[in-house]
Amino acid sequence: MNVISATVFADAVVSVKAKGQRFRHWRAVLILLPFVLLLTVFSLAPSAWLIVNSLKVDGDWSLANFSDILGSVFYRQAFGNSLWISVCSSLAGLALALVTAASLRRVDCTLRDITVAFTNMTANLSGVPLAFAFIIVMGTNGAVTLLLRKAGWLGGFDLYSQTGLILIYTYFQIPLALLLLYPAFDALEDDWQDSAALLGASRMTYWRCVGLPVLMPALLGTFVLLLANALGAYATAYALMSSNYNLVTIRISSLVVGDISLEPNLAAALSLMLTAMLVLVVLVNQYLLGKNHAK
Amino acid sequence: MQNKPQKNLNTTQRYHRSVVFTFMTVMIFPVLATLLYSLSQRWGATVLPDSLTFDWYLQLWQDARFLHAFGNSLLLVLGTLVLCTVVIVPTAFVVFYYFPKLDRWMNILILMQFAVPPVVSSVGLLQLYADGPIPMVGTPWVLVGCYFTIALPFIYRALATGLQGLNVRDLMDAAHLLGASTPAAFLAIILPNIRKGLMAALFLSMSFLLGEFVFANMLVGSRFETLNVYLYSVRGTSGHFTSAIVMSYFLFTLFVTWLASRLSR
Numbered sequence: 079m080n081v082i083s084a085t086v087f088a089d090a091v092v093s094v095k096a097k098g099q100r101f102r103h104w105r106a107v108l109i110l111l112p113f114v115l116l117l118t119v120f121s122l123a124p125s126a127w128l129i130v131n132s133l134k135v136d137g138d139w140s141l142a143n144f145s146d147i148l149g150s151v152f153y154r155q156a157f158g159n160s161l162w163i164s165v166c167s168s169l170a171g172l173a174l175a176l177v178t179a180a181s182l183r184r185v186d187c188t189l190r191d192i193t194v195a196f197t198n199m200t201a202n203l204s205g206v207p208l209a210f211a212f213i214i215v216m217g218t219n220g221a222v223t224l225l226l227r228k229a230g231w232l233g234g235f236d237l238y239s240q241t242g243l244i245l246i247y248t249y250f251q252i253p254l255a256l257l258l259l260y261p262a263f264d265a266l267e268d269d270w271q272d273s274a275a276l277l278g279a280s281r282m283t284y285w286r287c288v289g290l291p292v293l294m295p296a297l298l299g300t301f302v303l304l305l306a307n308a309l310g311a312y313a314t315a316y317a318l319m320s321s322n323y324n325l326v327t328i329r330i331s332s333l334v335v336g337d338i339s340l341e342p343n344l345a346a347a348l349s350l351m352l353t354a355m356l357v358l359v360v361l362v363n364q365y366l367l368g369k370n371h372a373k
Numbered sequence: 374m375q376n377k378p379q380k381n382l383n384t385t386q387r388y389h390r391s392v393v394f395t396f397m398t399v400m401i402f403p404v405l406a407t408l409l410y411s412l413s414q415r416w417g418a419t420v421l422p423d424s425l426t427f428d429w430y431l432q433l434w435q436d437a438r439f440l441h442a443f444g445n446s447l448l449l450v451l452g453t454l455v456l457c458t459v460v461i462v463p464t465a466f467v468v469f470y471y472f473p474k475l476d477r478w479m480n481i482l483i484l485m486q487f488a489v490p491p492v493v494s495s496v497g498l499l500q501l502y503a504d505g506p507i508p509m510v511g512t513p514w515v516l517v518g519c520y521f522t523i524a525l526p527f528i529y530r531a532l533a534t535g536l537q538g539l540n541v542r543d544l545m546d547a548a549h550l551l552g553a554s555t556p557a558a559f560l561a562i563i564l565p566n567i568r569k570g571l572m573a574a575l576f577l578s579m580s581f582l583l584g585e586f587v588f589a590n591m592l593v594g595s596r597f598e599t600l601n602v603y604l605y606s607v608r609g610t611s612g613h614f615t616s617a618i619v620m621s622y623f624l625f626t627l628f629v630t631w632l633a634s635r636l637s638r
Contacts, residue, residue, distance in 0.1 A: 106467045106470075109467045110464055112464075113460050113461065113464040116456075117522070117525075119518060120494075120515075120518040120519055121485075121494065123497070124494050124496070124497025125494070125497060127497040127500055128496060128497045131500070178393065181389035181392035184385070184389040185386075185389050185393055189390065195631070195634050196400070196401075197400075198633075199627045199634075200400045202580045202630055205584050205586050205601060206584075206604050206605050207584065207604065207619045210604070210608065211403040211404065212403055214406050214612065215406045215407075221406055222406075249403070256396075306488070310490030312490065312492045312586075313586040313590075313601070316586075316590075316605075317586075317608070327492045330493065331492050331495070334496050335499070342496065345496045349492075349493040352490070352493060353489055356488040356489070356490070357488045
């Protein structure tokens with residue numbers, strides 16, 4: 079990671095020489111120093127620490143941290159749970175946002191503006207307060223829980239479970255998905271649907287052959303961002319379950335601030351594996367964005 | 374023959390409106406339920422509350438610990454935003470005016486912020502700054518720095534978008550031609566043009582920084598209690614009281630987010 083920092087400076091220095099105005103541009107470089115310092119202290123140095131120490135056991139270089147994680151049913155379950163909840167909530171969020179975005183394009187301007195503003199506001203409801211709001215609504219004695227129980231539809235639903243987590247995660251995924259998808263609908267021309275109808279296509283055919291293929295890069299790009307959003311989430315799950323549900327982020331925090339034992343090097347390896355997954359997600363998203371622009 | 378009145382809305386339009394209203398209803402429901410709970414005297418195993426009261430709010434806003442936590446959060450967030458403005462605005466300008474090629478690197482650095490969740494950063498931060506030459510863990514200073522990294526992507530991108538829209542080089546060349554120095558031209562010409570985007574980004578950052586929990590809980594905890602750390606620590610007490618906290622937080626966040634959207638219009 080520090081390579082990036084060094085390269086930034088190298089690039090700056092090269093630019094300075096290329097310009098040939100040393101004094102003014104060196105002052106400009108000085109202006110970048112506080113930024114680089116803050117980024118290094120609070121982002122790059124901790125990341126570097128993680129990389130180095132994930133490869134150390136009792137001061138010796140080793141891959142034991144990684145093999146311990148991969149060999150542990152417990153940690154594999156953490157990754158499995160995290161991926162499952164992330165995929166389910168991202169797919170559900172994406173599907174619901176897609177339907178809503180499609181309708182949002184068709185309603186009158188006033189309702190559209192109100193809804194977009196409303197979505198912006200609800201996009202920030204997450205974490206501890208959101209978990210509490212759901213406990214009130216769907217907890218053991220929540221209003222919705224009581225209604226469903228009375229109607230006989232509650233079944234085995236329990237908010238304090240994997241299903242409950244998927245539900246809450248879906249809730250905070252929908253506004254984000256909608257905000258990302260709504261602009262993508264600009265790619266669909268209104269008269270395409272009319273043209274398709276003239277040629278005898280049903281609405282279903284239009285969406286299957288024209289609408290969805292055109293939107294696919296945006297859909298996939300949004301999906302991977304939702305995935306990253308859910309994989310890295312911690313506060314909501316922690317507030318709902320404390321450390322009682324096995325997620326990667328919960329495990330990481332337990333290893334460095336837990337009550338049982340502190341294993342920072344193992345936490346570093348676990349963190350690095352999670353970050354690798356998220357980096358992959360970001361790269362896929364960037365590739366899809368590029369693909370979108372090419373059209 | 375009398376003409377039949379035309380329908381105002383056809384079937385398709387009604388469908389689209391119902392989808393949008395359903396979406397809004399689902400999203401607002403937990404908030405409204407929390408509001409109702411915070412205003413109810415007692416709400417046991419029944420669908421609706423027994424009676425209404427403002428007592429929980431009165432109790433809340435007389436709670437010294439809550440006021441302290443809320444004050445801490447505001448202080449942290451405002452401090453972070455000041456730091457962001459002082460550091461990122463000049464940085465963005467320097468990148469766009471002197472070193473345009475750096476924008477690509479800036480974007481890479483910004484993307485990396487998204488790939489490293491707070492719980493991951495906290496591991497490295499705890500080990501590096503818990504003791505040793507720079508013992509920041511346990512103090513609000515580490516939080517200001519961490520919040521800086523959270524807000525950075527949003528603020529830099531807002532400024533970058535604004536600066537891309539301007540023709541920075543031509544504006545600066547014209548200003549120099551008329552005898553202005555670079556700092557004077559920046560303050561008089563560039564800053565006013567990006568002010569609106571900056572303000573929107575600052576308010577948006579404020580809304581999610583107030584909700585930050587991971588860094589605050591893992592790095593500082595009760596030693597400098599923030600709003601969400603306080604909320605988490607009192608979760609075992611009365612649900613009505615915690616609802617009042619949640620609702621106060623929701624309303625404040627909605628207000629700040631509304632300000633952000635107003636400024637970006």
